[in-house]
Amino acid sequence: MKWRTPIFALAAAALSLASDTGVQEPSLREAARNSGMLIGAAARSAQLSEPAYASTLAREFNMVEPEDALKWEIVHPEPQRFDFSQSDQIVDFATRHGMKIRGHTLVWHRQNPKWLTEGKFTSTELADILEKHIKAVVGHYRGRVFAWDVVNEAFDELHPGELRSTLWRDQPGIGPSPGAATEALPVSGRPYEYRPYQYIERCFRWAHEADPQALLFYNEAEAETVNPKSDAIYAMVRDFRQRGVPIDGIGFQMHIANLHADIVSIDTNIARFAALGVQVHITEMDVALPVDSNGNASPEDLQLQASLYREITRTCLSHPGCTAIQTWGFTDKYSWIGSHSKHTQGAALLFDRSYHAKPAY
Numbered sequence: 001m002k003w004r005t006p007i008f009a010l011a012a013a014a015l016s017l018a019s020d021t022g023v024q025e026p027s028l029r030e031a032a033r034n035s036g037m038l039i040g041a042a043a044r045s046a047q048l049s050e051p052a053y054a055s056t057l058a059r060e061f062n063m064v065e066p067e068d069a070l071k072w073e074i075v076h077p078e079p080q081r082f083d084f085s086q087s088d089q090i091v092d093f094a095t096r097h098g099m100k101i102r103g104h105t106l107v108w109h110r111q112n113p114k115w116l117t118e119g120k121f122t123s124t125e126l127a128d129i130l131e132k133h134i135k136a137v138v139g140h141y142r143g144r145v146f147a148w149d150v151v152n153e154a155f156d157e158l159h160p161g162e163l164r165s166t167l168w169r170d171q172p173g174i175g176p177s178p179g180a181a182t183e184a185l186p187v188s189g190r191p192y193e194y195r196p197y198q199y200i201e202r203c204f205r206w207a208h209e210a211d212p213q214a215l216l217f218y219n220e221a222e223a224e225t226v227n228p229k230s231d232a233i234y235a236m237v238r239d240f241r242q243r244g245v246p247i248d249g250i251g252f253q254m255h256i257a258n259l260h261a262d263i264v265s266i267d268t269n270i271a272r273f274a275a276l277g278v279q280v281h282i283t284e285m286d287v288a289l290p291v292d293s294n295g296n297a298s299p300e301d302l303q304l305q306a307s308l309y310r311e312i313t314r315t316c317l318s319h320p321g322c323t324a325i326q327t328w329g330f331t332d333k334y335s336w337i338g339s340h341s342k343h344t345q346g347a348a349l350l351f352d353r354s355y356h357a358k359p360a361y
Ligand code: 9MR
Pocket: 067, 068, 110, 111, 152, 221, 253, 284, 336
């Protein structure tokens, strides 16, 4: 009967873990490793000193992405000054715990510092600033960040298929793109070859120069299904692949607020991008639920949420090109959903505010 002792001990330990936290064996991280997947979460440096936050993150995930720490206003607060202190904390944490690191994001229209947005720079100056920024940030983490969201959310919400008007599109985007083939698109009377997403192409080339080993992603919101926005991105990615622009992947954010999301369309969309030879990462998944004044969702909605997490995970696993699933945070204690929806929506993640695993786990 001797052999039973360690098994009992293990079972008791697993049970007490389960009753304490609701987590199961194997952890998400172990399950992901067994399936050859990456399972990630966005993280905030300020929370790493909280023991439950740090232990859950390290136990359950094999990939991490700074939620805000690499955005311009934090990492590049003054024209000549970079501040990597917050992102370094997350990168160091990931390194200590053997986790892969995704970088987010080199170019976005939000969270930019005033010196940049109000600087009234010329196109040439802006292009120069952008190139230096990308090369400095990618260069700082060369060999450590394995994948970058080079450009985030460049396509428009209101006019799907068109590029959003931003500092970047409206300025360096209008210049001719070095290396762009001139025969691929009709020029129709323009003085030089014009691609609306020319500035995006330049960003990918700069990032690739700074770290030729890093995987370079285009990341987008509301492009998970087959729709006019994902059609436009598909055309851009296909053009990039045909002309050898260094793009390796597409990130679908997957912020879900509709509990009846169209899984079939998501599946078809993942398949068509994967067929272009790019990897697909689900980069920012959460499923927002209606919550009461205490922040609690109904048991029925928690089950519906669990089905959505399950369906998206299954869909990703069914495509060899879908290589990572990441949630936007992991505990409902720290989630952008609560803050932006005035607390009528929330409970969007895998763990509740006390780090107990929810049905979605
Ligand atoms: O979660 C991020 C939140 O902390 C920031 O305040 C916000 C600023 O706009 O950005 C949030 O993250 C966004 C991500 O960078 C890009 N996709 C949408 C995410 C949620 O808004």
